[in-house]
Amino acid sequence: MNESYILQRETLLMFENSTLFYPCSGNDLLTPIQLFSPFVTDFWFVDRGYFSPGHQDTKHDGLDAPADKQIPILTENKDYELIEITIVGPASWDRYKRDIEPCILTETYKHIPSKKQVKIHRRRGYGFSAFHKEIRSLGVFFYRGDSQGEGGSGNLWLASDHISEVCDKLVDGGLIVTDGSQLGRWGKSSKLNTYHKFAQYHGGTPKPKIPDEFVQSVKPFTDKEGRLFTCVGYAGQRYGPTLIWQMKKASQQNTSADTPQSALT
Secondary structure, X not given: OOOOEEOOHHHHHOOOOEEEEEEOOOOOOHHHHHHHOOOEEEEEEEEOOOOOOOOOOOHXXXXXXXXXXXXXXXXXXXXXXXXXXXXXXXXXXXXXXXXXXXXXXXXXXXXXXXOEEEEEEEEEOOHHHHHHHHOOOEEEEEEXXXXXXXXXXXXXXXXXXXHHHHHHHEEEEEEEEEOOOOOOOOOOOOOOOOOHHHHOOOOOOOOOOOHHHHHHHOOOEEOOOOOEEEEEEEEEEOOOEEEEEEEEOHHHOOOOOOOOOOEEO
């Protein structure tokens, strides 16, 4: 089924030539690229199951195969020309070993319409260690489809302390794109979590019927650091609607929260 996405071009221009980070990404690769390239030119997809033959999280999509056996992500997209592939670290790893040796598979493309160079990294390893080691500045934090159950990471990325870390690296006007994963049971009902609105429509919560209504129905909120979060778009469904939140720092806030008027489909 084709998804309808909502996102203003003016929003994308606020973090042009930036980085996107997506922990526990699994096979969810094309939507972030479709939405944000070539405004984002550096994509980091991180999953413990990459390049680990037979790993339960990735074996159904072939993403468990060794890094040197992977098919380039954008091989069928005529807007991209593959320039180079590099691999850093062991191309394959025993899925039963808890201490994962990272491997980074990087595909470098030329985006033909814009002539920009776009890099797509897939990193085998744990999300938090990758975030601390690889990421200095972010334009987009993307996180959805994760859980605490079997096959889920159990990492509470949307807990207050971790989101605060993400926001420290997020550029002013940058985005948090999420379906509220791991906030579903405890986070959306707990006022102790400043960011419970990220999970407003997670799981079984009654939902609007069209994407525009999702965006319009969610109210802006401010965290204890004075950062303003405004819902500015929609990126399809996962465990619930994936909403796009723009963060503005206290000194740069625009008091008006405009509703997106144009859509990318």
